[in-house]
Amino acid sequence: MAGEDRAKATTTGASGIVRPPRSRLDQPRAPRPRLLPEYDAETFGRISERIARFLGTWSFIAWMTLFIFAWLMWNVFAPVTWRFDPYPFIFLTLMLSLQASYAAPLILLAQNRQADRDRVTYEQDRKQNERSIADTEFLTREIAALRMGLGEVATRDWIRSELEDLLRALDDRHTRSAASTDGSDEDH
Numbered sequence: 001m002a003g004e005d006r007a008k009a010t011t012t013g014a015s016g017i018v019r020p021p022r023s024r025l026d027q028p029r030a031p032r033p034r035l036l037p038e039y040d041a042e043t044f045g046r047i048s049e050r051i052a053r054f055l056g057t058w059s060f061i062a063w064m065t066l067f068i069f070a071w072l073m074w075n076v077f078a079p080v081t082w083r084f085d086p087y088p089f090i091f092l093t094l095m096l097s098l099q100a101s102y103a104a105p106l107i108l109l110a111q112n113r114q115a116d117r118d119r120v121t122y123e124q125d126r127k128q129n130e131r132s133i134a135d136t137e138f139l140t141r142e143i144a145a146l147r148m149g150l151g152e153v154a155t156r157d158w159i160r161s162e163l164e165d166l167l168r169a170l171d172d173r174h175t176r177s178a179a180s181t182d183g184s185d186e187d188h
Contacts, residue, residue: 023114045113052110055103 049137052059071092075085085091 045109048106049113051103052107055107059146069097 071085072089075083075087075089077091
């Protein structure tokens, strides 16, 4: 009995107004019915790009010209009872307007997708350029450090000149000591 009173209390407020039961917060809500059908935007985008690419080809122009020519020839030269779109060709105009009204948004959608791809490519190129610049700056610093280090390293030519200077100094000292010993021998 007490459980039934609690159940009534949840659906009936203090004023006696019946309220809908509260949804539980620990459970997901049931999906709402949608008015528009659901579709995969990526698939639709790929299809629209294919259509837009076809609309921009000579093949499309040739087929469209052939179609319009056949339409006009049928409605001009066919027996009167078989003609379905007489001279002002209003139905043909309606068909072409309908085709254009669908082609324009599809072309815009394809352009937007291409712009998005270009933006992603540009961002990747920019990041790659930043990495290349950072690598180039690092290598420039390393080469400068090596040059500074090489300035302090003894090269073969420098060592050769130093050895030649030492040999000359030894020869001079030897000649001086030989001259001084020769001069001191004469004194004795």
